[in-house]
Amino acid sequence: MIELKTEREIELMAHAGHIVAGLLEHLAAVVRPGIKARELDAEARMYLRREGATPAFLGYRGYPASICVSVNEEVVHGIPGDRRIREGDLVSIDAGTVVEGWYADAATTLQAGAVSPLARRLTETTRRALEEGIARAIDGNRLSDISHAVQEVVEREGFGVVRDFVGHGIGHALHEEPPIPNFGTPHMGP
Incomplete structure (x- = not known):
């Protein structure tokens, strides 16, 4: 069941979201060829500590790190280790935090140095x-309108969408209803 949030709850979630956005911006400035994924995780931990926030992923279902770092063909949820980022890599970082009992979770894909034309076109x-x-997230539309819009753009450019992993709601828990895929038939669902 989709849990509707009050204005105050949305403000608290937005505060956590601003911290995650700041973290991703900080990490974007740190990602470079030669850095280890583990070093990105250490940066994330220090950043969240300075902000008075708790990493949402650390310990979640046994996850051993504060962020997820996925490189090139790794789709999602890569565990940061000793792998060094190389020139031309696409580095996806998924980060989450919890502040005063409210979660935020976001991801970005970054380019390490000069990337191929294909990698640039993908990003x-x-x-x-x-x-x-986001433009389709308006009153009167359904979640599938958002999902379909994403799918249309991606497939029009000759790429495909990941169907095995989807987005999700958030709030008092890291993963809440509804699931939000990057594909779908418009005008369907919630």
């Missing part, structure tokens, strides 16, 4: 897909 396409999905 530009995913940015446009996100923007188009």
Whole structure:
């Protein structure tokens, strides 16, 4: 069941979200060829500590790190280890925090140094897909309208969407209803 939030609850979630956004911005400035994924995790922990926030992923279902770092073909939830980021890598960082009992969770994909034209086109396409999905998040639309908009942009550029992992609601728990895929038939669902 989708739990509707009050204005105050949304403000608290937004506060946690601002911290995650700041963390991702900070890590974007740190990602470079030669850095280890584990070092990105240490940076994330220090940043969240300075902000008075708790890493949402650390210990969640046994997860051993504060962030997820997925490189190139790794789709999602990569555990940061001793792997060094190389020139031309695409580095996806998934970060979450909990502040005063409210969760926030977001991800971004970063380019380490000079990337291939295909990698650049992929990141530009995913940015446009996100923007188009957000543009469809308006009163009167359904979640599937957002999902379909993302899918249309991605597939129009010759890429595919991941179907095995989906987005999700958030609030008092890291994962709440509803599931939010990046594909779907418009005008369906909640």
